Amino acid sequence: MHDIKWIRDNATAFDAALKRRGLGPLSPSLLAIDEKRRAAILKSEQAQARRNSASKEIGEAKKARDDARAGALMAEVAELKTTMPELELAAKAADDELVRELAAIPNLPADDVPEGADEHGNVQRHLFGAVRNYAFAPKPHDDLGGALGYMDFEAAAKLSGARFVVLKKGLARLERAIGQFMLDLHTGEHGYTEVNPPLLVRDHVMFGTGQLPKFEDDQFWAVKGELLTASDADVVGKLRSERLGLIPTAEVPLTNLVRESILDEKELPMRLTALTPCFRAEAGAAGRDTRGMIRQHQFTKVELVSIATPENGKDEHERMLACAEEVLRRLDLHYRVMTLCAGDMGFSAQKTYDIEVWMPGQGEGGAYREISSCSLCGDFQARRMDARYRGADGKPRFVHTLNGSGTAVGRALIAVMETYQQEDGSIAVPEVLQPYMGGLKVIARDR
Known part of the structure; x- marks a missing residue:
């Protein structure tokens, strides 16, 4: 299995090594999936952070007897509870897709391995x-x-x-x-x-x-x-x-x-x-x-x-x-x-x-x-x-x-x-x- 972080930093070298294996460049598609994965993870994490923050703010609003604000925050938390599982599923799906793609790619040849197709x-x-x-x-x-x-x-x-x-x-x-x-x-x-x-x-x-x-x-x-x-x-x-x-x-x-x-x-x-x-x-x-x-x-x-x-x-x-x-x-x-x-x-x-x-x-x-x-x-x-x-x-x-x-x-x-x-x-x-x-x-x- 390849390290996506290494591919991100060494995309040209990764594709050059794959070429020695007789494969075309794969870093563009892998990095696109990785970008989608990271964006999905970020959305999920931001939703979780906002839910935690809003839950804390509800207590503060109730303490200040600001019923309107407390109600709005409770509605926001309820909506987050609904959307968060979807965001988590999207993040997992993107992660699974990346693992699936990486798992099908062979190891990279060492520098001293001879060139050749067969x-x-x-x-x-x-x-x-x-x-x-x-x-x-x-x-x-x-x-x-x-x-x-x-x-x-x-x-x-x-x-x-x-x-x-x-x-x-x-x-x-x-x-x-x-x-x-x-x-x-x-x-x-x-x-x-x-x-x-x-x-x-x-x-x-x-x-x-x-x-x-x-x-x-x-x-x-x-x-x-x-x-x-x-x-x-x-x-x-x-x-x-x-x-x-x-x-x-x-x-x-x-x-x-x-x-x-x-x-x-x-x-x-x-x-x-x-x-x-x-x-x-x-x-x-x-x-x-x-x-x-x-x-x-x-x-x-x-x-x-x-x-x-x-x-x-x-x-x-x-x-x-x-x-x-x-x-x-x-x-x-x-x-x-x-x-x-x-x-x-x-x-x-x-x-x-x-x-x-x-x-x-x-x-x-x-x-x-x-x-x-x-x-x-x-x-x-x-x-x-x-x-x-x-x-x-x-x-x-x-x-x-x-x-x-x-x-x-x-x-x-x-x-x-x-x-x-x-x-x-x-x-x-x-x-x-x-x-x-x-x-x-x-x-x-x-x-």
Whole structure:
């Protein structure tokens, strides 16, 4: 959420930053609503002040036995009692309109974010490792999993429809091993506190991190035992107060743990992590990544969240990126880090690094696919959540929030399968995961 006072004082800079996002100037319409809002609030306050003053004057007139004046004042107060609720409603309506407009505007890109309209404007920051050479043509993960008999999309479709998968035996255990390895690394070495959060949250929690109102169609909603998308408009509209949203990422509940609170500066940075299922309707991804496990309605992810001071936000962003990278380094997976351009960043992000892991079985010759996205959000989410901290001077200020995948477990599974595949179709287990696999070194088809 943006600060209207800042926009009022920096309208030109605000519109210039939005232009980098591919949006037209919005300050004129916002300031017009703000002017209407302030005028309505002033009228309401003046009416309240006049009512208080007139009530006092009535007593004085009666004391002076000036019945005519007392009668006129009483009539004025009676009229104010009638008009004041209307003025208060007008002020609230104008305030709600401004909040509604501000809530739909994305965060402003940081000054050092590259220019660009889409992914073609992203800039490579650095690489780790190199593309592996194989003595055979690497297969995609779904071919490997199907041949092993441990990855079943048809069974999942019978249960739940498209974009779901059933994992079995060695692959089910491998996915579990990857998630546990990530959690142990982040909690044991990187200083994150493990949290097991709710998977269903209220509307205002989704609003706090920016999923609502703009991305309502991308969420799944549970209403009286039913799982609904926002396209079920009539039902969702009637039962909105009763619905809960399935989290699209653990960022949502983790970040909102500090909502409507004032932290002590000594508590910051607060670093949280969680391994959870995530649920996305993928309403805007029709026809994209329909094969395999790349884009699923349900997937597992380890999330990293930091709550920091404005002074420490940038350093915390670099630290979070390094923590996510360490996962892939220990798995010895080849990857690159991209700095996203202004036009390709997520709604709540001020600056984002994407980690793209090399998947040798994707397309002809392999491809990089996103496996982690680490974002600095500044005070954008904090304003939506009213999350603040109190510094040494005693004044409350908004915290800065950060979030990152540490990493997407399903995509890590894909990368491990495709990178560590062997010519006979078996999967070598990375050394760092073997303790989580009971010492198993190779996943092969049962004979």
